[in-house]
Amino acid sequence: MKTRLLxxxxxxxxxxIGKAVSSPKRLEMLELLAQGEKTVEALTEELSIDVKLTxxxxxxxxxxxxxxxxxxxxxxxxxxxxKDVANLWVNxxxxxxxxxxxxxxxxRQISESPSQLVAVSRAALLEQVxxxxxxxIDVRPQSEYDEAHLPxxxxxxxxxxxxxxxxxxxxxxxxxxxxxPFCLLSDEAVALLxxxxxxxxxxxxxxxxxxxxxxxxxxxxxxx
Amino acid sequence: MKTRLLxxxxxxxxxxIGKAVSSPKRLEMLELLAQGEKTVEALTEELSIDVKLTxxxxxxxxxxxxxxxxxxxxxxxxxxxxKDVANLWVNxxxxxxxxxxxxxxxxRQISESPSQLVAVSRAALLEQVxxxxxxxIDVRPQSEYDEAHLPxxxxxxxxxxxxxxxxxxxxxxxxxxxxxPFCLLSDEAVALLxxxxxxxxxxxxxxxxxxxxxxxxxxxxxxx
DNA sequence: GGAATATTCTAATAGATGTTAGAATATTGC
DNA sequence: GCAATATTCTAACATCTATTAGAATATTCC
Numbered sequence: 072m073k074t075r076l077l078x079x080x081x082x083x084x085x086x087x088i089g090k091a092v093s094s095p096k097r098l099e100m101l102e103l104l105a106q107g108e109k110t111v112e113a114l115t116e117e118l119s120i121d122v123k124l125t126x127x128x129x130x131x132x133x134x135x136x137x138x139x140x141x142x143x144x145x146x147x148x149x150x151x152x153x154k155d156v157a158n159l160w161v162n163x164x165x166x167x168x169x170x171x172x173x174x175x176x177x178x179r180q181i182s183e184s185p186s187q188l189v190a191v192s193r194a195a196l197l198e199q200v201x202x203x204x205x206x207x208i209d210v211r212p213q214s215e216y217d218e219a220h221l222p223x224x225x226x227x228x229x230x231x232x233x234x235x236x237x238x239x240x241x242x243x244x245x246x247x248x249x250x251x252p253f254c255l256l257s258d259e260a261v262a263l264l265x266x267x268x269x270x271x272x273x274x275x276x277x278x279x280x281x282x283x284x285x286x287x288x289x290x291x292x293x294x295x
Numbered sequence: 296m297k298t299r300l301l302x303x304x305x306x307x308x309x310x311x312i313g314k315a316v317s318s319p320k321r322l323e324m325l326e327l328l329a330q331g332e333k334t335v336e337a338l339t340e341e342l343s344i345d346v347k348l349t350x351x352x353x354x355x356x357x358x359x360x361x362x363x364x365x366x367x368x369x370x371x372x373x374x375x376x377x378k379d380v381a382n383l384w385v386n387x388x389x390x391x392x393x394x395x396x397x398x399x400x401x402x403r404q405i406s407e408s409p410s411q412l413v414a415v416s417r418a419a420l421l422e423q424v425x426x427x428x429x430x431x432i433d434v435r436p437q438s439e440y441d442e443a444h445l446p447x448x449x450x451x452x453x454x455x456x457x458x459x460x461x462x463x464x465x466x467x468x469x470x471x472x473x474x475x476p477f478c479l480l481s482d483e484a485v486a487l488l489x490x491x492x493x494x495x496x497x498x499x500x501x502x503x504x505x506x507x508x509x510x511x512x513x514x515x516x517x518x519x
Numbered sequence: 520g521g522a523a524t525a526t527t528c529t530a531a532t533a534g535a536t537g538t539t540a541g542a543a544t545a546t547t548g549c
Numbered sequence: 550g551c552a553a554t555a556t557t558c559t560a561a562c563a564t565c566t567a568t569t570a571g572a573a574t575a576t577t578c579c
Contacts, residue, residue, distance in 0.1 A: 082319035089322065164309050
């Protein structure tokens with residue numbers, strides 16, 4: 072029957088998206104690109120893989136229309152095709168976290184001490200920030216902060232943290248965040264600052280998680 | 296560095312979910328299972344594939360923890376591991392619809408005449424139903440209706456439609472729905488009823504789409 | 520225009536996956 | 550216990566995918 076042929080064609084198309092997200096390296100790329108556009112070189116660096124392999128994976132993502140390239144001089148910048156793509160990544164990760172025991176176990180290695188994690192809800196945290204009880208710092212690279220960041224968050228890239236300690240309050244609780252639950256930047260910040268006596272904890276959310284939950288984020292530079 | 300090894304392990308786990316949803320047949324299974332649990336035989340029938348292949352695909356889905364089997368007598372019933380899995384399917388389909396031109400084109404073959412589609416929003420439709428201006432019929436098999444259905448919807452399986460015409464109002468608009476945008480049952484209902492002079496249109500939503508949008512659905516039988 | 524740089528394209532191979540067929544397992548009904 | 554039924558398990562093959570290496574392209578800088 073011909074309805075079978077039509078159905079096959081429909082599911083085949085959705086499977087193109089599925090195939091694109093079936094590789095660990097491509098998923099890592101999507102998470103990085105969710106922080107803002109990046110060059111092939113930058114992605115290569117972050118993923119610790121060969122440039123040619125990066126290019127090949129980007130090609131796959133491009134063919135599934137999940138990423139879009141833009142040339143600027145000698146560099147080619149890739150960005151996500153839309154917010155829905157960042158959302159899909161969060162969705163996939165959450166399903167994996169919910170159902171895969173192996174992932175739950177592996178995640179425990181990141182935040183070994185649960186005391187590092189902020190206990191309150193997103194909404195409650197936001198209130199604490201507004202009332203001034205808590206300072207939220209974004210420890211990702213400056214460029215990612217510029218692209219989008221949590222409301223009221225201050226940019227404090229991990230690499231600059233040690234020389235900018237004077238900017239941090241000693242009488243308030245500090246909450247760090249980075250790219251999401253798989254990102255280790257905020258954990259390094261917690262380690263560094265708590266060793267120096269600061270009251271610091273982290274949230275596992277990144278901008279994508281915040282947005283996927285329907286909460287607003289702030290932008291510095293104006294974009295589409 | 297050891298953080299690379301940890302990261303690789305994390306993304307590898309999420310990729311298990313990605314691999315599970317990278318096959319058209321498995322996606323079709325997920326959509327069917329989103330309507331309620333089904334036997335291997337029933338899935339085989341719907342997908343028009345070999346039983347052994349159905350079993351192999353179910354195994355893959357089971358290993359990714361997306362589906363759960365339950366034995367009852369001679370039959371084994373499979374169901375989704377959670378609502379988040381149905382949600383993931385909707386999410387994947389929506390990303391595909393948004394970015395893949397080929398899918399947009401293929402979808403036009405289903406609802407060739409846009410007049411068949413209900414123009415109003417989900418919320419507005421609900422109001423029309425409550426006020427009695429519109430009757431919503433669920434043309435999926437009875438068992439799927441029993442599992443979950445749109446609020447105020449009447450069960451009117453496509454196979455029984457012709458002999459139950461007397462139950463349908465001739466003075467109101469009828470709105471049909473089925474499993475979702477890829478399902479053809481509601482289109483057949485529109486064809487059948489409009490040929491007999493009924494005022495009938497369809498919505499492309501199914502229960503999963505409705506739920507993914509955060510709207511409530513009704514259950515007949517009580518389950519977890 | 521020519522050298523340098525960033526990235527892609529092409530080709531090749533090892534490994535993973537989809538599909539099919541045949542044997543094996545678990546349950547029911549007698 | 551035995552036949553019938555539903556499903557899975559094992560094995561095999563063709564196909565697709567990830568990865569690596571070398572050549573080609575496009576841009577900038579001089």
